[in-house]
Amino acid sequence: MSLQIRQFQNSARLRDVAHHLIPGGCHTYAKGDDQYPTLAPGFFVRGAGCRVWDPDGNEYIEYGMGNRAVGLGHAYPPVVEAAQRELVHGCNFTRPSVIEVTCAEQFLRLITRADMVKFCKDGSDATSAAVRLARAYTGRDMIACCADHPFFSTDDWFIGTTAVNAGVPEAVRQLTLIFRYNDLASAKALFDAYPGRIAAFILEPARTEEPQGDFLRALQRLCHANGALLILDEMITGFRWHRNGAQEAYDITPDLSCFGKALANGFSVSALAGKRELMRLGGIQHHDRPRVFLLSTTHGAETHALAAAIATMQVYEKEPVIEHLNRQGARLRQQVAEVICRHGLSQHVKLIGRASCLLYATLDQDGLPSQAFRSLFLQETIRRGIVMPSLVVSYAHRDSDIDQTVEAIDGALQVYRRALDGSVGRFLVGPPSQPVYRRYNQHQGAI
Incomplete structure (x- = not known):
């Protein structure tokens, strides 16, 4: 060339x-x-x-x-056209738009292992809402996240585990633990070290390596045996592993799962989905448990973005x-x-x-x-x-x-x-690239 x-x-x-x-x-x-x-x-x-x-x-x-x-x-034409058709009618109202229900129905037709869904704008909000819901449901404070998966949220509960933790209180950092993928013993060790304190384990279903044997279901069984929940971060896997999510590909029904990225082909839509007994705590119809302020974003259900999500999911269904x-x-x-x-x-x-x-x-x-x-x-x-x-x-x-x-x-x-x-x-012109997770910026000198 x-x-x-x-x-x-x-x-x-x-x-x-x-x-x-x-x-x-x-x-x-x-x-x-x-x-x-x-x-x-x-x-x-x-x-x-x-x-x-x-x-x-x-x-x-x-x-x-x-x-x-x-x-x-x-600029995939069917998705762009769906967003344009909706946008001319307005994008944000004082009460919910009908398309919020339509999009939820479409989403749950694909993600069949979830009972309820709530939309927001980015993955960080979805995973952090899942963490809050797990803490509320279990009455526990600690979260365990997978060390082999590089990013879960911009929020303190996760960023505090990285080298770029400036501004995150030490007390918050102490509430997030680390375990390894495909290493059930590392998860068990956390339950042994912090009995009755861990609300949930969060991980991607897979990343660069596949789950070995029954790892995902075994991890969920371990969580449930210790009173904790399993959260699957499907931001990446959700519309790449299987049209019904990696949870379908691996035959596991997580307690909560989070979707985004390709959900709306680049338009800003993410989702928290899960079991009804958990998700209902973010609603207004239950009376037996304290309310959870789950997700409440002004732009979380912009109509044109949801139209793009519906069109995108329909392409995945039909093609x-x-x-x-x-x-x-x-x-x-x-x-x-x-x-x-x-x-x-x-x-x-x-x-x-x-x-x-x-x-x-x-x-x-x-x-x-x-x-x-x-x-x-x-x-x-x-x-x-x-x-x-x-x-x-x-x-x-x-x-x-x-x-x-x-x-x-x-x-x-x-x-x-x-x-x-x-x-x-x-052969390289200029300085090399740098890792995202670094405590200090480096002076740009010669290699």
Whole structure:
């Protein structure tokens, strides 16, 4: 593949303004400048299908798709049209809109293991509401979250467990415990150490590794035997593993579960769903338990966003979206693995995760994870027209897109190979990217 000369003057100009006005320069840390190489588009102005364009007119095939929020493709016509039809009638009223009921009915037709649902705008609100509900139901304060799953919420109960815990009171930090995925003994050890104090365990059903044997159901049995609840965070798995959620794929009925991201194909809709005996505590019809102020957001049920969610879920019902994601992801995995092997890089570039949600790892000469080599890989694929913080496909990725991507990766790995044999600093322009969870910002010096 011939390299296209890409200019980023408009991105550079906007970047200076953005950092002056917005802490971090954007509203999602995973999208920040510290996550990308210097030679990268700083902004996008539009997208269509699996392609995006930056302010300088450069076109790219995108993977990751809005941090996995866009499962069908950017500006997917049936979803956009549904939102437009609803929006002309107004987006927010003093009383509930009829579409709130319609969307709840549609959601529960898909997520059949839940009895009730409440919508909000982002995943953090949904998971934090689940935590509050679990605490109210059990009368306990402590929460256990999975250490192998990187993000649950921006709220204190989770951020206090990370290196970026400035501003989180120590008393709050002490209320969240850590356990390991596929390690039932680590969960049991927490119940032994804190008897009668843990309200719930929260984890993703799966991430880069599958549950071993009966792990999920065994964890739920352990929770119930100790008076705790099981919360599944299905923000990512919900519309990638199975159209009825990973809970259907793994045959488990969680006490509570949280959905978002691809639920509305990029429109802001998330959901807390669960068993009626729990969810009803956030309602106004029960009299036997204290009320839970569960979720109450001014914009949580904006009509156009719910219309987008309904349209998105209907596509998943009627079309082979999950099958396409699995097929294209498997095709991408196989072809990229062949290229990695051909360059002799199997010990330095790893493909991990489910076909529909592929990630990659970049390792240095010693086989250790390397931000510098990740930045170089990103830099070289961007130079070849691909933006791939992950290798997460969408319903819009066609065979020709996969072929172009593999060709770009082939070219990028040629540079990676030379960097391994020499110094990555000779090939990487600017400083390497940085981990999101770091206590201090680092001075941008030489590698």
